[in-house]
Every structure is written in C-alpha cells, then in structure tokens.
Amino acid sequence: MWRCALPPLHRYPTVDELAARAAALAVRSSGDVRLRRVGVSRAGTPLWLLSVGRGARQALVVAGPHANEPVGGATVLRLAERVLADPRLTAGADATWNLLLCLDPDGLRRNEGWLNGPYTLGRYFRHFFRPGFLEQPEWLPDGADGAALPETRALLRLQDELKPFFQCSLHGVDVGGAFVELTRDLPGLCRRVAHAAARLGIPLELGPYDTLYWPRLGPAVYRIPPPCPRDLAAAITEAAVESTWYHPQRHGTVTAVVEAPMWGVTAVADGSPPADRDGALRTVSHALRRDARVLERVLARVRPHLDGVPDAARLLAPVDDYLLVCPGLADAWDPDTADPLRPLPPLSTAHLTALRIAGGRIAVRTAGLLHQLVTRAGRDPAGALPELDALIDGWCAGYRDDCGARWIPVARQAEYQARVVLAAFHLAGARSGESDWGSQPVVPMHRE
Incomplete structure (x- = not known):
C-alpha cells in the first residue's frame, strides 16, 4: 500500500x-x-x-x-x-x-x-x-x-x-x-x-x-x-x-x-422558523444600504489619489462590483421593497443568518480592498485608513461576537x-x- x-x-x-x-x-x-x-x-x-x-x-x-x-x-x-x-x-x-x-x-x-x-x-x-x-x-x-x-x-x-x-x-x-x-x-x-x-x-x-x-x-x-x-x-x-x-x-x-x-x-444550521422574519430582513437590508453609503463616501475620497498605485485597477474592479450589487440586494431582501413577481422563498433562522453574513461580507471585503489600496499608495491624504480600520474591526467583531464565528x-x-x-x-x-x-x-x- x-x-x-x-x-x-x-x-x-x-x-x-x-x-x-x-x-x-x-x-x-x-x-x-x-x-x-x-x-x-x-x-x-x-x-x-x-x-x-x-x-x-x-x-x-x-x-x-x-x-x-x-x-x-x-x-x-x-x-x-x-x-x-x-x-x-x-x-x-x-x-x-x-x-x-x-x-x-x-x-x-x-x-x-x-x-x-x-x-x-x-x-x-x-x-x-x-x-x-x-x-x-x-x-x-x-x-x-x-x-x-x-x-x-x-x-x-x-x-x-x-x-x-x-x-x-x-x-x-x-x-x-x-x-x-x-x-x-x-x-x-x-x-x-x-x-x-x-x-x-x-x-x-x-x-x-x-x-x-x-x-x-x-x-x-x-x-x-x-x-x-x-x-x-x-x-x-x-x-x-x-x-x-x-x-x-x-x-x-x-x-x-x-x-x-x-x-x-452555528446558527447557519438552525432550520427553525424565525420569530420576526420581516423585522430581521429590514435590519439586514437597512444595514447593507447604510454600509454601502459609508463605503461609497470613502471610495470617493480615496479614488482621486490612486494614480500610480500598483494594481489599483485590479483592486478597484471588485470594489466597484460589490458596490454595484448592494442596492439591488438590499431592495430584494427588504419586505417593503421586494419585487412581488420574485418573492423570497420561505425563510428559516438559517436563511436570515446567512443573509446577515452575506451583507456584512460585501461590506468588510470592500473595506479590506480599500485598505490595501490606501496602504499601497504609501500615503493617506484622504485620511481614510483610521476609518477603514475602525470599520473592519467593527464588522469582524460582529462576526465573532454576535454571530459566534469560530476558526x-x-x-x-x-x-x-x-x-x-x-x-x-x-x-x-x-x-x-x-x-x-x-x-x-x-x-x-x-x-x-
């Protein structure tokens, strides 16, 4: 053998x-x-x-x-x-x-x-x-x-x-x-x-x-x-x-x-019905809209200073992709704005947990890529690094402390x-x- x-x-x-x-x-x-x-x-x-x-x-x-x-x-x-x-x-x-x-x-x-x-x-x-x-x-x-x-x-x-x-x-x-x-x-x-x-x-x-x-x-x-x-x-x-x-x-x-x-x-394995489906969906979609607005403002401050930064275009491409999809996702998940011709399927606690994680993932990935762009620039004239560090730390703490994420x-x-x-x-x-x-x-x- x-x-x-x-x-x-x-x-x-x-x-x-x-x-x-x-x-x-x-x-x-x-x-x-x-x-x-x-x-x-x-x-x-x-x-x-x-x-x-x-x-x-x-x-x-x-x-x-x-x-x-x-x-x-x-x-x-x-x-x-x-x-x-x-x-x-x-x-x-x-x-x-x-x-x-x-x-x-x-x-x-x-x-x-x-x-x-x-x-x-x-x-x-x-x-x-x-x-x-x-x-x-x-x-x-x-x-x-x-x-x-x-x-x-x-x-x-x-x-x-x-x-x-x-x-x-x-x-x-x-x-x-x-x-x-x-x-x-x-x-x-x-x-x-x-x-x-x-x-x-x-x-x-x-x-x-x-x-x-x-x-x-x-x-x-x-x-x-x-x-x-x-x-x-x-x-x-x-x-x-x-x-x-x-x-x-x-x-x-x-x-x-x-x-x-x-x-x-652990909660992504919880197939039980949620206590407040619509309330949880509103929370997730509102958070995604808020986080996207914050990141769009940071990007607007950072983008003018990226000329000559190595691989800036390659790092910006996923940033633009993520921010492109945020409004549509938030509307699709929000019971107040969801398309009646494409309703959400029946949702369990596992689904709502996964949507919360997904919304946070888009935000923290975008922040991480922006952090790399500013770091590679070697300077931070827009003063974005402290804000990006605080955002990344806060979203990671949410995964760890609120969602119970374990390695x-x-x-x-x-x-x-x-x-x-x-x-x-x-x-x-x-x-x-x-x-x-x-x-x-x-x-x-x-x-x-």
Whole structure:
C-alpha cells in the first residue's frame, strides 16, 4: 500500500508549495502519478494537473477557482494521497483522477499575506483579494467561445479532452457553513454530507445566500439551475451566466461544487422558523444600504489619489462590483421593497443568518480592498485608513461576537471536503452503472 512521506498540512499551501508537493508525489509514485502543465495564467504561472490512476473513466477536480478560497489546494493533495492508498478508487473503479492544483494561481499569490496565518478575521480581510467578476475563471459571461481568460480556456480544453463523468469544483466559505451544489441530483449525498460535517464539527449551511432561489435537494445540498441570460448584477450575485460547471454537461458530466467554511457559524444550521422574519430582513437590508453609503463616501475620497498605485485597477474592479450589487440586494431582501413577481422563498433562522453574513461580507471585503489600496499608495491624504480600520474591526467583531464565528483548522476543512468529494465520486459512478466501488467497504479516513 502507498505510504506518503509528505508531512501533513496544517495551513493553506501557497502556489509554489502546491507544485512542489505534487511533483514529490509524482516522483515517488513509480508511474502511478503524472504531473503535466495544461496551461498558463495571465502572469505566466503554470497550471498543473496531477493525474492519478490509469482508468478509462475520468474524474476532474478543480481547486482554487476563487482566489480567496485556498482550501481546495490542501484538499487535492489529500485526495491524491487517498487515491494512491486505495486501489478501489482507481483500478477498482476503472478511473483516473485528474486534480487541477489551482485554477487562479495569480489570485492565490495575492492572498499570501494571510495564507500562513495567524488566522484572524481582521488579518484575512485586510489581505483579502478576489478579482472582479469578469476576471473569475469559472464564469463564461460571453459563452465558451468568447472566453477571454487563459485560465478559463485551459479548463475548457481540459474538460473537452477528458470528458469526465464527474467534475468537482472546490470552494470555500469565509464565514458560515458547509454546503454542496449539484448540476443534477446524486441521491444519497445529503446523508453523507451531513455525516462528514457532524464527524468533523462543521456546521451545515441550511440557507446559503448563493442558493436562495435554487431548488433544494436535501439539507445543505442544492441544484444549480441551468444558466440563463441576466444582467451583470444578477450574474455576480446568482451565478446566472454560463459557467464551466455546466460546460461539460454535453459529455454527460455531473458537477459538484463543494463549499467548506473557514470560520463556522452555528446558527447557519438552525432550520427553525424565525420569530420576526420581516423585522430581521429590514435590519439586514437597512444595514447593507447604510454600509454601502459609508463605503461609497470613502471610495470617493480615496479614488482621486490612486494614480500610480500598483494594481489599483485590479483592486478597484471588485470594489466597484460589490458596490454595484448592494442596492439591488438590499431592495430584494427588504419586505417593503421586494419585487412581488420574485418573492423570497420561505425563510428559516438559517436563511436570515446567512443573509446577515452575506451583507456584512460585501461590506468588510470592500473595506479590506480599500485598505490595501490606501496602504499601497504609501500615503493617506484622504485620511481614510483610521476609518477603514475602525470599520473592519467593527464588522469582524460582529462576526465573532454576535454571530459566534469560530476558526475551523485547515486540516479539518480539507478532510471534510475530501470526504464529500469521495462520496460524490462514488454516487456519480454508481449512477452511471459503471462502477461498484461503493458497494465495497471503505477504508476509514483519519481525523486530524
């Protein structure tokens, strides 16, 4: 049986560490593992694919599609070790595992200010980076033929080359809980997700903001609706455009998007009816409007002083995206202004908690990006830094003290995500009728 000599990861791997660890696995595997470059990023960083096994049926796992969600890198390394240790996952399933180490390495490098810890909310948001919507490589706002980013084109080529029966996209939730999104149902996955989360002490998110209008397949498992033409604001908030999640469906692929939280909040798992639904919605929407106005004033003071600041345009793009969507979100959540033709679904305490977290997330991310812009300028003629520091500290304290956000160790985040990926792989294979791997006893996974 394969014995991995690599030390365990207790922090998020950087771009360079991912490549080095994958290369070490390939060297030690006697041909069971291959590492190849499948493209390059906009900055020229290689996009590395680690393939394990020689089976005819292809599974594709994509890590790092969002720059600020680094857990996927730790997860793919863990998956590679698991797959090497259990031949039922390769030869026994006639499968090859293809692990894309990081889809947005340039963005991940921009998060290295917080990757190594200490893991505090303030440190995370002050060093947070996530590109603007049009620079996120999973989205296809102009369709596959119009894909502009080299990272996107590389993934599309890979999907069409492999024609995977199963694809998984690894995501992270900065504050909240765990959930899964599927392009089609995998019966039995809800139970396995709940079991993995319970064993590892990770809250399930029963009403994610992302899936507010999406069909629910079971607790914390949701079906991704087919893409439809919408405006940019809707696309940013609802993933309404075409994406690489749906692109390989022409090959019969089922896609699972697995979300693992960094800071967990117990209340996102509370499915009870709220005491005052409308009052809570008004509070959340009013807070979002107030916070957006504050941030717009800060931005107006800061923007004239950003000429010559390195990467100012790249940092401003997500700021503008976030402030663009705030009015529409606040109106959609407010019972006094909501569109009667698109009413909110029945809401639980979990939903209201998730909306509160989402509103705060937009505000504190925007403040963190503005903080970086002012810091990079090397001067603060607008006097914005003290105000931004106070805003970030206050919003982080709200997450910590009011929502009860608690840090989940990296090893547990990755272990949860790996368990869910393996469960979805089995169910997708069983659905196709081409594998009976899941009928055999599974080697227990260790808990760190």
